[in-house]
Amino acid sequence: MSDPFIRHIQLLGFEKRFFPSQHYVYMFLVKWHDLTEKLVYRKYTEIHEFHKALKEMFPIESGQIDQEHRTIPNLPAPKWFDGLRSTENRQVTLADYFSSLLNLPSKISRCPHVLNFFKVRPDDINPTTNKNGRKPETFLLKADSTKQGNVSDITGPIILQSYRVVADYHKNSKSELEVKADEVVDVVEKTENGWWFCQLKNKRGWVPAAYLEPLDSPDESEEQDPDYDGETYVTTKSYSGTMEDELTVKEGETVEVIHKLLDGWWVVRKGNITGYLPAIYLQKSGEAPPTNENQTKSKGLPPRRSTISNAQSMHKQSRKQISQETYRRNSKKYLKARQSITETLTTISIAEEKEIESDSKAQPAIPPRPSKELILDRCSEHTKNRIRTLN
Structure with missing residues (x-):
């Protein structure tokens, strides 16, 4: 050795x-x-x-x-x-x-x-901590700061948030961190794709956010409410849904994200259909692809929160979960309302165009020719003599 x-x-x-x-x-x-x-x-x-x-x-x-x-x-x-x-x-x-x-x-x-x-x-x-529970303040140095010699890129202060593990998680790659139920980890970095970089004693690595819950209370504030107006995203990779409520998409398709969930599985609308897609395969329309794409791919897809059957929460009040049927129903309502508004605006626009077109083509009306008797009745004596002469 x-x-x-x-x-x-x-x-x-x-x-x-x-x-x-x-x-x-x-x-x-x-x-x-x-x-x-x-x-x-x-x-x-x-x-x-x-x-x-x-x-x-x-x-x-x-x-x-x-x-x-x-x-x-x-x-x-x-x-x-x-x-x-x-x-x-x-x-x-x-x-x-x-x-x-x-x-x-x-x-x-x-x-x-x-x-x-x-x-x-x-x-x-196990560093010695203050008896009053005051946590250390962490100042992280960006990865490229040492190369550039620029200490202005230092972040901080950061009070690392502590989260409890709700079930055992066995890592699948070297970059991940293996954790057990009831262990408490400090979260160093949170990413939207469902992987959080955590610290457990002297170890560090990526842990699925689905396996973590806050110590104080259910983490309602971190998860935003659904936005049925939707944000436009483009798929960066094909995905075939493995569960009934997941979507199947091809690379390069345009979809609308209506709910960003912490576990990295977002609710997406594709046409009139809604379902779950991994955020790791989505890129905001018009934005450049992330620079850490290779690192993201090495971690693979994060597990969905709903798939952790043995998860045990320490809180009486569980996290708020919205059913897929609720997503679909509300999304259909929004699409119907949007379609109604679009049709109304289209009708008004067409009517305005027709009105403008008819106004531009309108010509002065031609008056009817007066009869001989009417002319003789209203004309002057000079004109009457002219007409008699012609007759």
């Missing part, structure tokens, strides 16, 4: 913690030789102490004998007081530091000192 080593270290961001006093810790996702990924938290003071010890272990590579031979990267000393701004500004430096460190010869990059520093500790799995 080969010796362990670290393949990659990714800086995810940092947390602002409040126990035992206010301080900041950096979040690192460490990818090991066996492709396992572990989440660890380290203070900057710890990182700098690690750096100092590394320099002592390798005096030549640290430039202590000859500065020209230095290969170990520099790392600034910590300040007397670390505030939010200084913690943000160090992220690019740290990302570059550990990237350079792993590119050094294996006697440095794979030495026990480096490996031990990034091994998971008990407080990485």
